[in-house]
Amino acid sequence: MQKQSVSDCLDPFIELCKKFDLKITPQRCAIYKELTQAKNHPTADEMFTIVKKEFPNISYDTVNRTLLTFAEIGLVDVILTKGGPRRFDPDMENHHHFHCIHCGKIVDFYSDEFDNLGIPDHIQDDFTVYTKRVVLNGVCQKCRKKKGFRDHGIAIQNKK
Amino acid sequence: MQKQSVSDCLDPFIELCKKFDLKITPQRCAIYKELTQAKNHPTADEMFTIVKKEFPNISYDTVNRTLLTFAEIGLVDVILTKGGPRRFDPDMENHHHFHCIHCGKIVDFYSDEFDNLGIPDHIQDDFTVYTKRVVLNGVCQKCRKKKGFRDHGIAIQNKK
DNA sequence: CTATTAAATAGGAATTATTCCTATTTGTCA
DNA sequence: TGACAAATAGGAATAATTCCTATTTAATAG
Numbered sequence: 582m583q584k585q586s587v588s589d590c591l592d593p594f595i596e597l598c599k600k601f602d603l604k605i606t607p608q609r610c611a612i613y614k615e616l617t618q619a620k621n622h623p624t625a626d627e628m629f630t631i632v633k634k635e636f637p638n639i640s641y642d643t644v645n646r647t648l649l650t651f652a653e654i655g656l657v658d659v660i661l662t663k664g665g666p667r668r669f670d671p672d673m674e675n676h677h678h679f680h681c682i683h684c685g686k687i688v689d690f691y692s693d694e695f696d697n698l699g700i701p702d703h704i705q706d707d708f709t710v711y712t713k714r715v716v717l718n719g720v721c722q723k724c725r726k727k728k729g730f731r732d733h734g735i736a737i738q739n740k741k
Numbered sequence: 742m743q744k745q746s747v748s749d750c751l752d753p754f755i756e757l758c759k760k761f762d763l764k765i766t767p768q769r770c771a772i773y774k775e776l777t778q779a780k781n782h783p784t785a786d787e788m789f790t791i792v793k794k795e796f797p798n799i800s801y802d803t804v805n806r807t808l809l810t811f812a813e814i815g816l817v818d819v820i821l822t823k824g825g826p827r828r829f830d831p832d833m834e835n836h837h838h839f840h841c842i843h844c845g846k847i848v849d850f851y852s853d854e855f856d857n858l859g860i861p862d863h864i865q866d867d868f869t870v871y872t873k874r875v876v877l878n879g880v881c882q883k884c885r886k887k888k889g890f891r892d893h894g895i896a897i898q899n900k901k
Numbered sequence: 902c903t904a905t906t907a908a909a910t911a912g913g914a915a916t917t918a919t920t921c922c923t924a925t926t927t928g929t930c931a
Numbered sequence: 932t933g934a935c936a937a938a939t940a941g942g943a944a945t946a947a948t949t950c951c952t953a954t955t956t957a958a959t960a961g
Contacts, residue, residue: 608938641919715874
């Protein structure tokens with residue numbers, strides 16, 4: 582598969598920046614480019630390390646601030662994790678999260694049923710909803726097998 | 742309305758502690774009692790301030806550690822908020838969250854449709870799910886009216 | 902009731918993440 | 932090209948959370 586040219590890649594980003602009167606700086610472009618290629622859910626610090634290869638004297642504050650700006654304009658989602666720094670989710674397609682409350686791991690998954698949920702009317706009256714995500718909290722198999730793990734025994738069971 | 746006696750209130754808590762081999766310390770009891778009366782979603786620091794009235798020399802670490810322990814045994818949920826300390830949610834009934842990405846406010850709401858969602862089979866294979874919560878991210882009316890606010894224009898609309 | 906033991910606690914220090922501050926640079930627009 | 936507001940780098944400050952260790956305490960068995 583042929584990789585898109587950089588200018589093609591950046592076009593929608595430049596559009597978006599103009600819409601929000603954000604200046605198109607090389608720092609923002611570099612962060613955007615790395616973000617579109619990011620797998621999983623990078624932290625600001627991880628993004629800083631990655632972008633610094635291309636941009637050796639970029640500052641951490643710029644990376645973090647830029648990611649927060651991107652979140653405001655709907656380019657990324659912010660994921661908050663227990664016991665760790667916040668992460669940025671560049672996948673803006675409908676998806677959902679499983680969150681292991683022991684190791685903190687977050688796993689994306691997809692579900693048409695979840696995607697098709699409506700927003701309750703009383704919410705639409707009071708709030709403008711940008712994203713809708715089902716978050717499942719629980720324990721992954723790896724943690725379940727750890728020594729000393731004890732279930733609190735209130736797992737959700739599907740109706741048969 | 743007559744308030745329940747303290748021993749009545751604490752019975753289910755003591756049961757739970759025994760189930761998990763947690764010692765029933767006066768600190769834990771005090772934190773539990775205040776937690777059941779908490780409105781909204783207190784932070785560890787807020788709980789510390791409240792509990793200290795009854796327990797002047799309790800330490801912050803104990804309050805925070807205890808709340809995390811309570812989360813592990815399913816007594817509270819942990820809510821992570823952008824731009825602020827984590828909060829604890831003592832309402833373990835089915836409920837869902839609207840989260841304002843501007844001011845960080847979290848509003849509980851209830852929805853039978855959301856409660857009745859099943860868990861996808863491929864998730865149940867790999868994870869034990871304790872809680873299922875729909876999180877709506879967006880902007881509340883108050884923030885929407887703020888000067889300088891600009892919509893990024895990708896709000897979710899219900900199908901008619 | 903007492904002794905034993907592992908768990909829990911208090912207090913403070915250390916660490917980590919995030920935000921703030923300010924001088925300087927840079928993108929945008931006329 | 933010049934003016935100006937926005938953005939940045941670098942470091943300092945703040946805030947939240949976790950860690951460390953000596954001491955205390957709840958649970959257990961004798």
